[in-house]
Amino acid sequence: SDVKHIGDNGNQRKIFLRTTMPVRDGAKRPLVGVIDDGTKTVRFVIYEAERSDELVSYQMDKTEVQPQEGWSEQDPLEIMHHIKLCAENAIDQLVELGYTKDDIVTLGITNQRETTIAWDKYTGEPLHAAIAWNDIRTDSTVDAILAKIPDRNKNYFKNICGLPISPYFSALKMRWLKDNVKAIRRASRDKRLLFGTVDTWIVWNLTGGPQGGLHITDVSNASRTLLMNLETLNWDPILCRLFGIHRDTLPQIRSSSEIYGTVKDGSLLDGIRISGILGNQQAALVGQNCMQAGQAKNTYRSGCFLLYNTGTRRVKSTHGLITTVAYKLGPDVPAVYALEGSIAVAGGAMKFLRDNLRLMQDVAADTEHIAAQVFSTGDVYFVPAFSGLYAPYWRKDARGIICGLTAFTTKNHIIRAALEAVCFQTRDILEAMNKDCGMPLSKLHVDGRMTSNDLLMQLQADLIGIPVLRAQAWDMSTLGVALVAGGAAGVWGAEAARATHSDTFLPTTTDDDRDARYTKWKMAVQRSLGWATNKKSFTMTGQAKRKTSMVTQQSLDVPPTPGSRKSSLFDNLLDVKLDKNYDEEEYNSYVEELLQYSARKFSIFVPSKPRKKEHTILDDAEYFMSKKECDYGMCECCPPEKKIQTNWESIEEIIENDPEIIFDSDDNPIVVEPVRNSEPVFFTSISTGAANLSKKINLDKLPGVFKSIYNKISNSQLT
Ligand SMILES: Nc1ncnc2c1ncn2[C@@H]1O[C@H](COP(=O)(O)OP(=O)(O)O)[C@@H](O)[C@H]1O
Numbered sequence: 001s002d003v004k005h006i007g008d009n010g011n012q013r014k015i016f017l018r019t020t021m022p023v024r025d026g027a028k029r030p031l032v033g034v035i036d037d038g039t040k041t042v043r044f045v046i047y048e049a050e051r052s053d054e055l056v057s058y059q060m061d062k063t064e065v066q067p068q069e070g071w072s073e074q075d076p077l078e079i080m081h082h083i084k085l086c087a088e089n090a091i092d093q094l095v096e097l098g099y100t101k102d103d104i105v106t107l108g109i110t111n112q113r114e115t116t117i118a119w120d121k122y123t124g125e126p127l128h129a130a131i132a133w134n135d136i137r138t139d140s141t142v143d144a145i146l147a148k149i150p151d152r153n154k155n156y157f158k159n160i161c162g163l164p165i166s167p168y169f170s171a172l173k174m175r176w177l178k179d180n181v182k183a184i185r186r187a188s189r190d191k192r193l194l195f196g197t198v199d200t201w202i203v204w205n206l207t208g209g210p211q212g213g214l215h216i217t218d219v220s221n222a223s224r225t226l227l228m229n230l231e232t233l234n235w236d237p238i239l240c241r242l243f244g245i246h247r248d249t250l251p252q253i254r255s256s257s258e259i260y261g262t263v264k265d266g267s268l269l270d271g272i273r274i275s276g277i278l279g280n281q282q283a284a285l286v287g288q289n290c291m292q293a294g295q296a297k298n299t300y301r302s303g304c305f306l307l308y309n310t311g312t313r314r315v316k317s318t319h320g321l322i323t324t325v326a327y328k329l330g331p332d333v334p335a336v337y338a339l340e341g342s343i344a345v346a347g348g349a350m351k352f353l354r355d356n357l358r359l360m361q362d363v364a365a366d367t368e369h370i371a372a373q374v375f376s377t378g379d380v381y382f383v384p385a386f387s388g389l390y391a392p393y394w395r396k397d398a399r400g401i402i403c404g405l406t407a408f409t410t411k412n413h414i415i416r417a418a419l420e421a422v423c424f425q426t427r428d429i430l431e432a433m434n435k436d437c438g439m440p441l442s443k444l445h446v447d448g449r450m451t452s453n454d455l456l457m458q459l460q461a462d463l464i465g466i467p468v469l470r471a472q473a474w475d476m477s478t479l480g481v482a483l484v485a486g487g488a489a490g491v492w493g494a495e496a497a498r499a500t501h502s503d504t505f506l507p508t509t510t511d512d513d514r515d516a517r518y519t520k521w522k523m524a525v526q527r528s529l530g531w532a533t534n535k536k537s538f539t540m541t542g543q544a545k546r547k548t549s550m551v552t553q554q555s556l557d558v559p560p561t562p563g564s565r566k567s568s569l570f571d572n573l574l575d576v577k578l579d580k581n582y583d584e585e586e587y588n589s590y591v592e593e594l595l596q597y598s599a600r601k602f603s604i605f606v607p608s609k610p611r612k613k614e615h616t617i618l619d620d621a622e623y624f625m626s627k628k629e630c631d632y633g634m635c636e637c638c639p640p641e642k643k644i645q646t647n648w649e650s651i652e653e654i655i656e657n658d659p660e661i662i663f664d665s666d667d668n669p670i671v672v673e674p675v676r677n678s679e680p681v682f683f684t685s686i687s688t689g690a691a692n693l694s695k696k697i698n699l700d701k702l703p704g705v706f707k708s709i710y711n712k713i714s715n716s717q718l719t
């Protein structure tokens with residue numbers, strides 16, 4: 001490696017450690033083709049086996065449709081069309097290099113995760129546009145689901161599937177499709193409905209579609225649906241019932257690396273095997289060679305996703321991260337898990353500044369240059385919570401803000417603040433990861449198109465205080481899946497050449513400096529929370545008066561009689577016919593037990609504050625803004641000793657304990673405040689099969705009936 005010191009750029013001193021790229025040795029090798037369906041683009045990339053730099057590639061942009069604010073759709077047919085065209089164009093380039101299509105021995109597929117497609121099994125026709133991962137139309141679907149869950153706790157099923165209930169994940173999109181699209185309900189009734197993430201749609205079409213196409217997915221994609229049990233690696237019956245998704249409509253879950261089948265679609269790819277599937281962020285983890293527990297990578301694209309390999313251990317995050325399957329390298333080997341911090345908007349903020357505010361013309365060419373015109377953001381902070389905040393906050397009610405503007409602020413400051421927002425969000429994730437894993441990360445591997453921005457990389461190192469190692473190429477996802485597909489096809493050995501990093505960015509700031517800036521970032525985040533109330537999202541999505549097939553919150557007041565469809569909290573759950581694989585008796589007791597714990601027995605612990613009839617939005621805003629400066633010790637009024645403390649725990653607690661604003665049937669806002677005054681009692685011993693439910697209970701408010709039920713089930717003496 002040679003070391004380069006690059007002169008001052010603003011006040012950023014950049015330090016690179018450059019390693020050399022792998023050298024091609026001239027020998028002809030088997031080829032591995034990769035289909036990469038991203039949010040914005042489709043690519044077809046071809047690798048020579050065991051070589052980490054791509055041989056040829058071809059890319060096409062996709063059409064993103066936004067029929068309403070917050071909605072984001074894609075055309076499933078366009079995805080298949082682009083895959084074929086990209087493959088043809090990439091294969092054309094092979095000829096000039098002395099290869100032919102027949103040298104491609106196998107295919108891998110990597111894809112945007114969570115994006116959901118529904119189609120007709122017999123005609124192959126999509127029944128609706130694909131609902132993209134970042135679409136937030138399911139806001140009210142989330143609320144309807146939460147209304148069925150004790151304390152409206154979005155993390156209630158995290159023990160089972162690793163995820164919070166959020167519009168991000170596929171189950172919500174499937175539920176929305178069933179609730180809102182007649183054709184889908186009809187197809188479901190006629191047993192013609194198939195659901196899938198994009199990998200499933202692609203494989204089904206490539207392997208014959210209506211003529212015997214394989215309806216499969218891999219564990220990494222399945223773990224993003226909110227329907228997969230992380231332990232059994234299969235669809236979880238309780239979750240399927242909760243969301244009202246029948247297992248017959250879901251694909252079979254397979255490993256990430258095995259020969260699934262052969263292309264049979266009459267295209268140029270006909271006859272080639274398919275042997276690898278990975279969600280694009282998990283694929284980047286493999287591509288970056290973060291295959292040991294304790295290694296992590298961050299991919300900066302439209303969104304930003306930090307994955308930390310935890311080996312075969314499922315680490316449950318208590319700090320807002322999600323647990324996901326990283327990969328499973330064969331049907332008979334154990335799955336490897338990861339903790340993930342998902343950031344919804346990273347590069348997307350640059351696109352927003354270009355397209356919506358017209359602050360620049362070309363993101364790739366202009367961002368770094370413009371941001372480097374100023375030494376700092378001038379205390380401007382930009383929280384790009386366009387569709388809420390994902391990890392670690394999981395607040396769908398957050399919205400974007402730019403704060404700290406003065407008459408001195410220019411577009412240079414704002415663009416720089418957008419870059420810093422990506423870095424601060426990454427620090428949010430690292431803080432949570434360090435707490436969950438108990439050991440701070442010592443370096444961060446990065447990739448993704450945004451990493452070509454040197455200023456961003458330097459700011460990232462400065463704001464997290466550890467070295468940032470940039471991968472040799474921006475795209476590690478296609479390399480990762482080429483590796484697992486090549487492995488299953490026997491052409492890519494485990495010890496073969498993997499990607500190496502090419503540049504290292506070292507931190508140049510002090511701890512105090514970065515902590516002070518981070519405190520300001522947290523304050524900005526605080527101000528973005530609670531902006532989008534349910535009322536707004538209802539108006540935005542035009543669903544205000546829509547009747548869903550979900551039970552409404554009112555039905556919580558009906559005492560559940562297990563087995564009775566009408567009074568059951570899990571009304572629509574019981575609507576779904578029992579799968580023939582279920583043991584009916586076991587199943588019924590399972591559901592019954594869940595009902596016991598999910599019904600109003602728990603919900604009554606939501607504080608029943610007397611409703612102020614005259615409550616207005618302004619009162620709520622006042623609440624949000626009150627005492628925040630003091631909470632951070634940054635106010636004018638507090639004694640100096642308070643000001644020096646920055647207690648991250650308490651800040652997180654404040655965020656966690658923020659009130660949520662909901663609206664009653666007359667559209668009056670109600671502030672739902674979490675219980676704060678009394679000590680919660682924690683017990684975890686209620687075992688309900690796959691669901692291991694635990695609940696925070698306020699003993700003072702515990703009614704006698706609950707105590708008897710609890711004592712009966714848990715065989716203990718709660719008095
Ligand atoms: N030099 C750059 N500086 C900052 N942002 C960039 C730069 N180059 C690309 N981006 C941003 O990175 C994202 C590109 O990611 P890409 O991989 O094409 O998208 P996707 O995540 O949709 O697959 C875009 O949102 C773009 O705004």
Ligand SMILES: O=P(O)(O)OC[C@H](O)CO
Pocket residue numbers: 037038039040111112113114133279280281301302303
């Ligand atoms: O295509 P990307 O890079 O935007 O990836 C999106 C993620 O997979 C969403 O979870």
